[in-house]
Amino acid sequence: MAPAPDATLGDAGEFGLISELVEIFEGDEHVLVGPGDDAAVLRIKHGHVVVSTDLMVEGRHFRRDWAGADDVGHRAAAQNLSDVNAMGGTARHLTIGLAAPADLPLAWALDFARGFADECASVGATVVGGDVTRADQVMIAVTVLGQCTQAPVLRSGARPGDVLALTGRQGWAAGGLAVLGRGFRSPRVLVDAYRRPEPPYAAGKQAAEAGATALIDVSDGLLAEAGHLADASGVAIDVRTGAFEVPEPLQAVGAALGADPMQFILGGGDDHSLLATFPDASSVPAGWQVVGEVTEGEGVTVDGAAYDGPTGWTHF
């Protein structure tokens, strides 16, 4: 029996909610046991298993009035799939924990699950288990399992003389978030970029195969992630602003908000672009853009100087 359109999680109950969710999450041929037993059982042929966990809390990582439930599902999945991408791996299986108040509309939970499952399907990954419980606020806990067919690319391998390269949209989601934060809903292309990021899922493995020395996904902000690479590798990184073409929608938002649009690019996260270092410019694959260089020393500079703007745009 289909639930009433206005049913809440409290109406559905734990087992009602689970049975609805299991309908949404389909397995694949590597899932020997899916949801419904004490644990899922997966067939892992060989090689390295990549594992990552992320939490998303309502009011801190998402707002229900800023994005649809399906968008939040896409974003939650994208954020985790991107972590496997940033190791040069391929995401395979995910578990999902959903804590929510009893008055959360069941339709929200199911639309969220559908968006989550759709994003996973876009890279061939499936949801194999999870847990649901009541809490005062909506919280989403995701764990992703993936595989590496080659050695994983860590944050710690950058060497002086390497070039820094980026692939994927960068700053668009931060522009969309800035717009939403001021109560606007346009430019729509930026708001959509925030609501439903489009990480360059094929590029992690591509970078690994091209000999990337270090790799990270941009979720905290470009300069912040460059700092993580520099710290882990024991090197200095200089980012060149001249390497970026500021897209027209970001120019428009910068003009409207009285902000330098380069701040969105340098400080923005949430696009889940990839930042990598390569031994030289000739080894940078197609689709990647050289945006800086690695030298001896420590820390991150912009155009050779200390940067005094925000390094993580989402903090404001």
Added chain:
Amino acid sequence: MAPAPDATLGDAGEFGLISELVEIFEGDEHVLVGPGDDAAVLRIKHGHVVVSTDLMVEGRHFRRDWAGADDVGHRAAAQNLSDVNAMGGTARHLTIGLAAPADLPLAWALDFARGFADECASVGATVVGGDVTRADQVMIAVTVLGQCTQAPVLRSGARPGDVLALTGRQGWAAGGLAVLGRGFRSPRVLVDAYRRPEPPYAAGKQAAEAGATALIDVSDGLLAEAGHLADASGVAIDVRTGAFEVPEPLQAVGAALGADPMQFILGGGDDHSLLATFPDASSVPAGWQVVGEVTEGEGVTVDGAAYDGPTGWTHF
């Protein structure tokens, strides 16, 4: 530098907390990349990977005034390790997500992590990654990965003619919870059983090797779990109360609270005992006790009749 004794999570900050936690969670030789990169990387030799996720929310699954932080850590780990046990597998690696208010004492988080790591170490498992974030209430999200060297034992394999058997303490944690709920702290042995359960970690694999046809861990209550087995297997299960010896502390609590102590045994969860079905009594391994039988039909009966007591003691 050691943090101040009265430091909060807000004082420590995200990266301060993470660096403290990483000190507590040690890897093992199968962890190729541990915490600190985009994802952990594990070496999986071959076979089946068992995955399970659980959420624990303060006020719903634990109270900070009813158990120490180290106890909550032990319980959170035990609950997840038990899920792998209930498949006949061996737990190997865990990820942990901790959401908490900024004013949570840092010491609570670190004591929790130490208890969690200690419980994992007792079965040879290690924490390989996680996430921390702020939230209005403390919430813990755990994912456990394990291995099965034989076929996993599901809930769905019980057949008419099988015997039902139990191993591990059963009803002790429910007795402890009942005592705490009335504001008492004794009998100490029951309160301790609630605070720090002792699941029979070796018994899942033992049951699988002995030919168990179905297997589940008792976390929702004995009769509730028997019901899950019956539903998944398409059979009826009868539990015999005469098979249980009521331990002295449960008799004492029953007398003090005016309750039938058998209710703790039949309705109690949280001990993470194991319930299994075997083809006949002669295949039941040492340490297991026959407590019922499997017949054709559906549902669960007690001594051949419908049971009108609570099936899940924690609901009151």
